[in-house]
Amino acid sequence: MRDTAIIGIGHTKFGNAGDRTALELFSEAALNAVDDAGIGLNDIEALFQGAALIGFEEGQVMSAVFSAADLSLGEIPATRFEGACASASVAIRDAVMWVSSGAYEIVLAGGVEKALTMGTLFATRTFAMACHAQSESAAGITFPGVFAMAARLYAHRYGISLDKLREKMACVSVKNHAHGARNPVAHFYKKYENLRVEDVLNAKMVCDPLTLLDCCPFSDGAAAVVICDASTARKYTDTPVYILGTGQGTGRPLSKIEDMTKPTARVESARMAFKQAGLEPKDIKVAEIHDCFSIAEIIAIEALGFYDWGTAADATEDGQTDIGGKIPVNVSGGLMGKGHPIGATGASQICSIVEQMRGEAPRGNQVDPVPEYGITDTLGGDFGTLCNIILGRTRR
Amino acid sequence: MRDTAIIGIGHTKFGNAGDRTALELFSEAALNAVDDAGIGLNDIEALFQGAALIGFEEGQVMSAVFSAADLSLGEIPATRFEGACASASVAIRDAVMWVSSGAYEIVLAGGVEKALTMGTLFATRTFAMACHAQSESAAGITFPGVFAMAARLYAHRYGISLDKLREKMACVSVKNHAHGARNPVAHFYKKYENLRVEDVLNAKMVCDPLTLLDCCPFSDGAAAVVICDASTARKYTDTPVYILGTGQGTGRPLSKIEDMTKPTARVESARMAFKQAGLEPKDIKVAEIHDCFSIAEIIAIEALGFYDWGTAADATEDGQTDIGGKIPVNVSGGLMGKGHPIGATGASQICSIVEQMRGEAPRGNQVDPVPEYGITDTLGGDFGTLCNIILGRTRR
Numbered sequence: 204m205r206d207t208a209i210i211g212i213g214h215t216k217f218g219n220a221g222d223r224t225a226l227e228l229f230s231e232a233a234l235n236a237v238d239d240a241g242i243g244l245n246d247i248e249a250l251f252q253g254a255a256l257i258g259f260e261e262g263q264v265m266s267a268v269f270s271a272a273d274l275s276l277g278e279i280p281a282t283r284f285e286g287a288c289a290s291a292s293v294a295i296r297d298a299v300m301w302v303s304s305g306a307y308e309i310v311l312a313g314g315v316e317k318a319l320t321m322g323t324l325f326a327t328r329t330f331a332m333a334c335h336a337q338s339e340s341a342a343g344i345t346f347p348g349v350f351a352m353a354a355r356l357y358a359h360r361y362g363i364s365l366d367k368l369r370e371k372m373a374c375v376s377v378k379n380h381a382h383g384a385r386n387p388v389a390h391f392y393k394k395y396e397n398l399r400v401e402d403v404l405n406a407k408m409v410c411d412p413l414t415l416l417d418c419c420p421f422s423d424g425a426a427a428v429v430i431c432d433a434s435t436a437r438k439y440t441d442t443p444v445y446i447l448g449t450g451q452g453t454g455r456p457l458s459k460i461e462d463m464t465k466p467t468a469r470v471e472s473a474r475m476a477f478k479q480a481g482l483e484p485k486d487i488k489v490a491e492i493h494d495c496f497s498i499a500e501i502i503a504i505e506a507l508g509f510y511d512w513g514t515a516a517d518a519t520e521d522g523q524t525d526i527g528g529k530i531p532v533n534v535s536g537g538l539m540g541k542g543h544p545i546g547a548t549g550a551s552q553i554c555s556i557v558e559q560m561r562g563e564a565p566r567g568n569q570v571d572p573v574p575e576y577g578i579t580d581t582l583g584g585d586f587g588t589l590c591n592i593i594l595g596r597t598r599r
Numbered sequence: 600m601r602d603t604a605i606i607g608i609g610h611t612k613f614g615n616a617g618d619r620t621a622l623e624l625f626s627e628a629a630l631n632a633v634d635d636a637g638i639g640l641n642d643i644e645a646l647f648q649g650a651a652l653i654g655f656e657e658g659q660v661m662s663a664v665f666s667a668a669d670l671s672l673g674e675i676p677a678t679r680f681e682g683a684c685a686s687a688s689v690a691i692r693d694a695v696m697w698v699s700s701g702a703y704e705i706v707l708a709g710g711v712e713k714a715l716t717m718g719t720l721f722a723t724r725t726f727a728m729a730c731h732a733q734s735e736s737a738a739g740i741t742f743p744g745v746f747a748m749a750a751r752l753y754a755h756r757y758g759i760s761l762d763k764l765r766e767k768m769a770c771v772s773v774k775n776h777a778h779g780a781r782n783p784v785a786h787f788y789k790k791y792e793n794l795r796v797e798d799v800l801n802a803k804m805v806c807d808p809l810t811l812l813d814c815c816p817f818s819d820g821a822a823a824v825v826i827c828d829a830s831t832a833r834k835y836t837d838t839p840v841y842i843l844g845t846g847q848g849t850g851r852p853l854s855k856i857e858d859m860t861k862p863t864a865r866v867e868s869a870r871m872a873f874k875q876a877g878l879e880p881k882d883i884k885v886a887e888i889h890d891c892f893s894i895a896e897i898i899a900i901e902a903l904g905f906y907d908w909g910t911a912a913d914a915t916e917d918g919q920t921d922i923g924g925k926i927p928v929n930v931s932g933g934l935m936g937k938g939h940p941i942g943a944t945g946a947s948q949i950c951s952i953v954e955q956m957r958g959e960a961p962r963g964n965q966v967d968p969v970p971e972y973g974i975t976d977t978l979g980g981d982f983g984t985l986c987n988i989i990l991g992r993t994r995r
Binding site: 255256258265268269272278280281286293297300303304306333336337340451453459467472583587 | 652
């Protein structure tokens, strides 16, 4: 199979898109990506789109079709993927396969969501459909509840008091919000640059022990990438970013998960991606991680192999996951600071890593030296779908 | 890229599934397919599932994940595809690519829907989300309306009186319902074996000129197939059915479709599939076609190249599309007789063609001689997504 490369990225401002439709947002991101790649729309041979709840948001299913039409892409295959928050990552992983196999030379992939427009209350309720309907949604479980349980389990399992854990979790929020505040496309651009641990602790309690600032927002937004065969990438750009490995793992209902703090779907997904890339966690110098809640980032960087089980909360408090640390995590702001337009998030993560690898990250957020290898990590549902994509500045 | 083969098929009874959930239905079809293939569940390396409106039907998104868990498939990638009625076909086309590329040896693909359980009125309303939300759903367009317009346009364009066209369309219904009546898994098993043209004409008018018997039902149901590398297929079965070509095409909002009776998305999808298979329409000896409405089958078999534009209505009336005719169409009953569980339909079409190629079609429905080549045709939305899959008893 052939190597693939990203030659174009496009992103809308995350936040409140008001009256603009999801299709309009996706087209903006797509056109930005096409422009960035320096290709024409008629070079695109297929469209892969992630969108999680667009039927509930604006009464539109089959959104990939109407995006293709909106972009005048002709009759090319246009496919919608739904894997909750991981929708775009799954779409991109699939796009990579189609180009790798030689079926297509150039494709467009990305995601979109108008999550904020649903209203935060309705978004939480609607989004709970990504839990297991029979055993979880029916019991009233929503995502803040799932991750509050995960935080309590983490504290219990590693003998950390809940108060201590809350302080460590707050460090995730402070870090990611600071990065987001410096990112012009972020939902919370300029808003939380100087957030303090005590601000997080004293914010409104959402689901004990998680306060509002332990939670990512729902956002409107879209992001897209242009993917091509690696051997032709330099025709289009001097800074192609290569896709070195992808992984996807699948979870199960909470009642059948042995330990929420050690999500097997993520362990398997990461194993697959690292194996394909021929890399190890220590090679990765920048990571965009699914920080839907502060505790989620801590759990994730352990499952990915950056830290031993039970040690990432301390490492975060120690600053190891900030810029200049051992492994800078969510230097774009992550879901917390940049925002979380559900079906777009995976594509946005890729855009942020590509910016880092081009040395074009927002002022103050660039990792130095420019990272050679990076990873994205997207979680759909309560550990239901995990997708990891490993990127590099050089081919294998 | 490698050739692929279908070594197992599974199907639930289509119709009213009562209290059973979509996940239960999918597991039944999947286990049947796995049994039929003679493999173990742990041989499956990935799951590809089509499901169109499952969020609306039972408050469950990410259904592929929970199906994988229900089937104890472990952490393997499980992906949900949404392309309205074409969801399963798109999922299967994608599965074929992953096996063709060498990424997986054996995968499970299929689809599921509990469309009937929504209630026919709500199903029609909900399903209209597969139209363009801004320009069509907002104007009150539903699918019977779309195809009633198509019928009127067809009559006008080819100088057929509406009364005459109604009689020709009724022949589609009579034929497909007769086939469905002989198919034990069909929604209308034993119900309409001796339907007459006048019964169709005199049925309740749904959307002039389409009566209730010009329309397929909404159904509950699931279907699944096991796909493997063609070179190993005979390890599992003496009657592998090879996937020779796949195509996928994309439409646009109705307001931008030049001529609904000549859907370009289907022309392009079929061109792609025939090219890959190295076959022509005349080679095909059995076809499962998306007969959501009687007029839809007539339009489809012209667009696929079986008939010149404007001639398929006469050919149908002439019996050319029945068993023993030039090209037997929907010998399983099609959407009209077998039923239409939206996200499952494409997988069901494949199962029906495989049965034909094994010589195991329901009594009275077997094409003779056993067909060498067959095609499926699935339409999602109002000409939004078209997917064609060409099957054969021998490898290319």
